[in-house]
Amino acid sequence: MLSNTFSSKRFSRTFKVWARRPPKSDKALVKLLSPKPCAEVASEYLSFSIDISVLVGGHWWEGSTGVNKGLGTQRIEPINLNSRKLDAFVQALGASYLRIGGSEADKIHYFDNGGDEHALVLRRETWDNLHAFIARNRLKFMFTFKYGLFDRKEHGAWHGSGIQQLLAYTREKNYCIDVCELGNELNAYWAFHGLQSQPRASKLARDYSTFIQLIRANLPKAKICGPGSAFWPRLGETIRPFSNITQKFLQSLTAELDIVDWHYYPFQSTRSPVRTRTAKLQAVISPQSWRAFSHYSEQLLLWRDRYQPNAELWTGETGSAQCGGQVKVSDRFASCFWWADQLGRGAVLGQKVMVRQSLIGGDYGLIDRLSLKARPDYWVSWLWVRLMGTQVYMVESSDPEIVSYCHAHPEKKQKTLLLINTSSNEKRVNCVSFGVIKKTYSVTASKLDAKKVTINGVRPRLRGGKLALSDFPKQKNIQCLAPFSINFWCFVN
Numbered sequence: 001m002l003s004n005t006f007s008s009k010r011f012s013r014t015f016k017v018w019a020r021r022p023p024k025s026d027k028a029l030v031k032l033l034s035p036k037p038c039a040e041v042a043s044e045y046l047s048f049s050i051d052i053s054v055l056v057g058g059h060w061w062e063g064s065t066g067v068n069k070g071l072g073t074q075r076i077e078p079i080n081l082n083s084r085k086l087d088a089f090v091q092a093l094g095a096s097y098l099r100i101g102g103s104e105a106d107k108i109h110y111f112d113n114g115g116d117e118h119a120l121v122l123r124r125e126t127w128d129n130l131h132a133f134i135a136r137n138r139l140k141f142m143f144t145f146k147y148g149l150f151d152r153k154e155h156g157a158w159h160g161s162g163i164q165q166l167l168a169y170t171r172e173k174n175y176c177i178d179v180c181e182l183g184n185e186l187n188a189y190w191a192f193h194g195l196q197s198q199p200r201a202s203k204l205a206r207d208y209s210t211f212i213q214l215i216r217a218n219l220p221k222a223k224i225c226g227p228g229s230a231f232w233p234r235l236g237e238t239i240r241p242f243s244n245i246t247q248k249f250l251q252s253l254t255a256e257l258d259i260v261d262w263h264y265y266p267f268q269s270t271r272s273p274v275r276t277r278t279a280k281l282q283a284v285i286s287p288q289s290w291r292a293f294s295h296y297s298e299q300l301l302l303w304r305d306r307y308q309p310n311a312e313l314w315t316g317e318t319g320s321a322q323c324g325g326q327v328k329v330s331d332r333f334a335s336c337f338w339w340a341d342q343l344g345r346g347a348v349l350g351q352k353v354m355v356r357q358s359l360i361g362g363d364y365g366l367i368d369r370l371s372l373k374a375r376p377d378y379w380v381s382w383l384w385v386r387l388m389g390t391q392v393y394m395v396e397s398s399d400p401e402i403v404s405y406c407h408a409h410p411e412k413k414q415k416t417l418l419l420i421n422t423s424s425n426e427k428r429v430n431c432v433s434f435g436v437i438k439k440t441y442s443v444t445a446s447k448l449d450a451k452k453v454t455i456n457g458v459r460p461r462l463r464g465g466k467l468a469l470s471d472f473p474k475q476k477n478i479q480c481l482a483p484f485s486i487n488f489w490c491f492v493n
Contacts, residue, residue, distance in 0.1 A: 028399035030417065032406060032433040037391040042312075042352045044095045044140060046343065046384055048359035048366065049317060051102035052144070054079050055130065058104045058120050061324025061362045062369065067271050070103040070192035072324055078126065079360065081133040085372050086360070088465035090137045094385045097179065098134060099355050101144035101228075101317065103192055105184045108146055110166040124169065131175045140178040142225070142316075142355070145211070147183030147199075158182075158207035160214045167218045179223045181316070182211040185263055187229040187243045201248035212255040223258035228316050230263045233292045234276040236299075246300075250307035259352075260304045261316030264293060266338055269330070269363070271323040279326035281448050285337040285422050285484070287403055293342055297349040312352040318342065319357035320377075325364030333376045333445035333453055335364075337420060340380050340486045344405030344418050347392045356381070376445065376453045379460050380486055383441055386469060387416045387488045402427055402481065406434070409490060414438065417489045421481040428480050435491040440478045441469070443486040 053060050057078035064072035104120055113119040134141050145163045170177065190198040199207070204227065212224050229237055229246040237244040250260065266289060267279035283289050304313050320330040320338055329335060346354050360367040366378040391408035393415065401423040409416045415434055421427050445453045452459055456472040481487055
């Protein structure tokens with residue numbers, strides 16, 4: 001069993017070797033660099049969220065052309081969790097955490113409207129239905145408790161009174177919350193809720209200590225996660241020193257965290273008022289645009305090692321593009337490339353869990369909220385959970401247009417190699433030290449902005465809630481990668 005922690009120094013040594021890419025040639029060489037795993041992810045590594053706005057019927061993205069303080073401009077109806085079709089999609093993704101969070105997590109009222117008829121309310125019936133959904137789909141539950149919106153100078157320290165009623169009802173019903181966090185993207189409060197709402201890192205650390213004590217007393221088996229800071233490509237935590245709070249928060253926190261987590265979107269949609277990297281078809285399939293994830297992940301690893309060495313590192317929220325995803329990009333085949341890469345990259349970097357925003361809702365949802373149809377990213381996820389196990393291996397590709405990652409197969413006597421061909425050309429690949437190729441699965445589409453994908457030439461569908469790997473035909477030319485394709489190659493020793 002590997003350690004729960006993954007050394008940032010160890011990563012730096014191995015990843016630099018992995019990242020050196022010789023000039024491309026007609027035939028790519030992919031090598032297994034060591035027979036020993038370099039990291040281990042949780043069995044729930046590929047996890048997902050339902051935004052609290054979708055859960056209770058808040059402001060959301062479908063139909064919105066702009067953004068209002070971090071939210072979509074359209075008010076939607078609460079999601080129906082009592083859907084057999086939704087259950088089938090969820091169960092097909094296997095062991096996962098379901099996170100309920102998002103921008104309106106700090107605006108929510110628990111059970112009553114607090115005298116405000118326009119307030120967003122999480123009602124008891126919704127909480128009951130949510131836990132029934134979690135139980136029948138055998139999920140684990142991660143929940144964002146509200147930090148509250150007020151002027152800190154006027155109201156002083158956070159004391160937890162706003163969440164007591166929810167905690168009491170949860171205990172009464174014997175509901176389980178596996179992971180608890182306080183507030184959503186607290187380093188970005190200035191953008192969502194105004195400058196006066198932005199907590200200082202040292203003050204946030206004191207408030208978090210109070211939160212940890214409260215959760216330990218009420219839910220002793222729950223893990224504590226934080227601070228869930230938002231990182232932007234090219235900007236990191238944005239405004240220095242105003243919102244660069246993560247390092248100082250971890251340094252100031254006297255209590256122990258079980259999980260250090262962060263949020264990251266590699267692109268922004270055109271809804272976003274500030275864009276450092278706009279989500280476009282060519283951008284989302286460019287390996288260069290994916291590498292910022294490594295930079296910030298290394299930074300988080302260093303801080304975790306220094307200040308919370310016993311904590312796991314999670315990517316607590318991620319999607320293709322901020323502000324709901326990008327229409328005709330996030331919901332198309334092109335989005336599969338960054339997603340496959342970030343799953344592979346995050347595992348190599350020592351991330352234990354990757355929480356996808358979102359399971360359903362927005363242009364970045366794995367499932368279309370309005371039609372309940374699976375999008376291309378869903379099928380990459382479906383293959384991942386069947387073919388990529390928890391043990392992670394370091395590999396090297398000689399061709400910069402072929403991105404490669406390797407895991408033990410869930411059956412563990414095999415290995416699965418993920419090969420992402422970002423080129424418009426077919427690629428021949430020679431694999432060294434993996435064993436003998438047993439089966440291969442290739443995700444392709446007619447064009448980058450296609451709504452539908454095929455696996456080995458066949459469109460995947462859940463029929464009666466079921467679909468198996470054996471439903472897809474064997475590939476004939478197993479050592480070739482189709483142009484613009486995502487491939488899973490299974491080896492036996």
